[in-house]
Amino acid sequence: MKIKHTLERIPGGMMIVPLLLGATINTFAPDLLRIGNFTEALFVNSAGALIALFLLCAGAQITLSNVGTAAAKGATLLVVKWIAGAAVGLLAYAMADSGGLFFGMVPIAIIAAMTNSNGGLYVAIVGQYGRADDKAAYSILALNDGPFLTMIALTVFGAMGFVEGFFSIISFVAVLLPIVVGMVLGNLDHELRAFLAKGSDMLIPFFAFALGMGINFQAIIEGGLAGILIGILTVFVTGTAGYIVFRVMKWNPIVGASEGSTAGNAVATPMAIAAANPLFGQLADLATVQVAASTVTTAILLPIYISFLVRRTDLTGMTDQQAETTTGSGETTA
Template sequence: MIMKFINKIPAGMMVIPLLLGSLINTFFPQITGIGSYTTAIFTNAGAAAVMGAQLFCLGTTLQLRDMPKVLKRGGILLVSKFIIGAAIGIAVGKIFGMNGVFGMTSLAIISAVTNSNGSVYLALMSTYGDESDQASMALLSLNDGPLFTLVALGASGLAQFDPITLLAAVGPILVGMILGNLDKGLADFLAPAGSILIPFVGFTLGSGIDVTNLVKGGPQGIVLGLITVFVGGSFIVFCDRVIGRRPGYAGWAVATTAGNAVAVPAAVALADPSYAPFVSEATVQVAASTVLTAILVPFITGWWAKKYGCPKIPLEGKAEEAKA
């Protein structure tokens, strides 16, 4: 009964735990904050560990010959998301100045639109994509932080990018890939764990979300989230379909705002103090965008995947032909 309900919801195996985790975190955090294994597995404290395990298991299924495909797919998503976020933010800054328009500054726009939520992307690709789609998350981790925001704001000379950060992000995939290429039996054993961990990723992700941020961010935060999903997402999907020759589901999956993006305005202000007066307002708006996009994107991605196809779900027309 529970599984039937979950399967009716787009990406339900991630969305339902995510919503449940966010509600508990917002209204009853003491339930999962009692310590020990409960806190480790049912709060945001366990998000990195669960995702790391999922990436490791995914890595065992990747063959070395798949890497060019991974770099192409991930590169298109990464670059297109950066381009649209930077273009909108810079345009607002050039036309309206640092104060922005309707209470939304270029700092808030670029922070929200250029940063993607890797947890949501990975969970959705585990549901709809293939191994190459999932492995692209390692490349997309580059936009999870202040680096691209600083570049877009013209402060790239101040951004100190540590290569060890990238190595740490791709480490689980690399180790898994090495072991999987050495022993196919190991890959066959670990591959199913990637899907099994999806609800745990969803719950830990939700446990880092405070739904009241939608209210705190005000209408500007909601508009920022809608821009991230529909304006940013449409451009990314266009690039995914035209350049990548892909159905576009991965483009929607990356049309989110990362949880780490909430800290980006403050990080930018440290590099360029002229943005300091706008940090507080930008932070709550980005937080609102994080919540809204995490809720909207799974539904949009699921609808798109069913309508236009994906590796794990046949096109509606073809499915009907197969039944006939």
């Protein structure tokens, strides 16, 4: 059986197929692999550790000549996603009905979902279509984890004052450190860099499956059409914005589109905001399920959108460095 060959013929197949398989199992037979020991450790609880190892391997491919590019890409994506998500959130607040909803969507849910991205999904997509500096850009993107950027958006809108305690510099360093360790090792020994390069692609289907084991399709039903709509907006507004900006910058636009998702940890954001300001408490429960629905929707829809873009994107005209990236075979150059 040519399983690997078949998966590679599907754009993003090494990521999307294991992810959807894991989500299907978690939805209909959640206890099937939760039997303890090595089985549960690998197939259910491994996403964090495997992504950390992936980032270390990716960091080893960064030389002193391309570290600046990685930071520039990460900062660009972070700003673009925040501006796009905050703009839709501002529109929602401005046009909300008497119940505080915008076409059934809670504005705070829109901001939380659209300004926070699924780092695992980004790493999986970029692992197939991007380069080492694209993968390393995640160290900057980690800044949008949690309610920090949502709070900033609300502060800008004048909806609430600045509240301390939402962002931890230690959390940011904890994400950055595996990349730094890999970068140091790779720059000290080119043979070690080549050895670690072999690990990146192999890890993708395994942590993608584990990510899927954290997704339950039931969240789409509970969040309703409004939650699904938030997920659709997240993919097509923030993903397309990243795609366009990266194309203008002559970087791989597929990488730019890879930020069009909602992270699972964004589900906790509405309650965190409500805890800081009781004015948001009335709609916090509804916002929570809508963000959960957006998380699942983007996990399914974004890889499909990426596949659509891959088939229709010509990298001719990109920088020489970026033009080396392949767009269909699943192979990347480091």
